Amino acid sequence: MPAPDARLRDLRARLARIERGGPGHAQPALSLSPLIDEHLPGGGLARGALHEVQATDAGAGLAFCALVLARTEGPILWIAPRPDSVWAPGSVALGLGPDRLLIAHYKTAADGLWTMEKALRCPALGGAVLELDRLDMTATRRLQLAAEGSPRIGLLLRNAAGHGPSSAVTRWRVGSLPDAAARPRWQLELLRCRAGRPASWQARWAAGQLEVDGAPLARPA
Incomplete structure (x- = not known):
């Protein structure tokens, strides 16, 4: 008989599949870190879904998106309002070559949204990022529907200054922290997650891996 922890993980995974539309829509979750994964249904970041950062x-936002998508397979489309938005050496250091x-590069928000929707439906891609601050609930729902049932991960990267509701499966907040060894270090908060448990961690990038402090911090109100 499976151990209690294994049964609990299996139950969370089943609930997540139900919320995402049933077994036909289930995809293996993307592992971030064992300490973070245990707060996410299915034991990791859901594929076939839109996630808000x-x-x-x-x-910090660019780094988090890069290290998440470095864990996927296939090409990644980064959709931004400026052609110089992504610093290539930084993404390489985080595993995204x-x-x-x-x-x-998009000129209007409508163009960016259209490109992201097409990217999330494209079987040749492993995932996509859209840098866009202002989308309404209907627009985010369109992106979530475009991703559902696929192995792709969609990330909506926004400025942390107040945003309204969205259809993203998870909502994260990330900010840079000082580090004595000058390594990339962040405050990482899981603000909202369907069937998950919000929490906050301090994490750093060291020796090519994401290191997360031992216990989740109380999530700020």
Whole structure:
């Protein structure tokens, strides 16, 4: 008989599949870190889903998106309002090499939204990022529907300054922290997650891996 922890993980995974539309829509979750994964249904970040990343500073948001999508397979489309939005050496250091990274520059929000929707339906891609601060609930629902049932992960990267509701499966907030060894270090908060448990962690990038402090911090109100 499975151990209690295993049964609990299986139950959470089943609930997540139900919320995402049933067994036909289930995809293996993407592992971030054991300490973070246990707060997410299915034991990791859901594929076939849109996830919102609110950045208190631009560098932290770009880094978090890069290290998440480095764990996927296939090319990544990064959709941004400026062609110089992504700092290539930084993404390489986080595991997302230039051979996988495609960058699309949009002029209007409608163009960016259209490109993201097409990207999330494209079987040749492993995932996509859209840098866009202002989308309404209907627009985020369109993106979530475009991702559902696929192995792709969609990330909506926004400034952390107040945003309304969205259809994203999870909502994160990330900001940079000082580090004595000058390594990339962040305050990472899971603000909302369907069938998950919000929490906050301090994490750093060291020796090519994401290191997360031992216990989740109380999530700020």
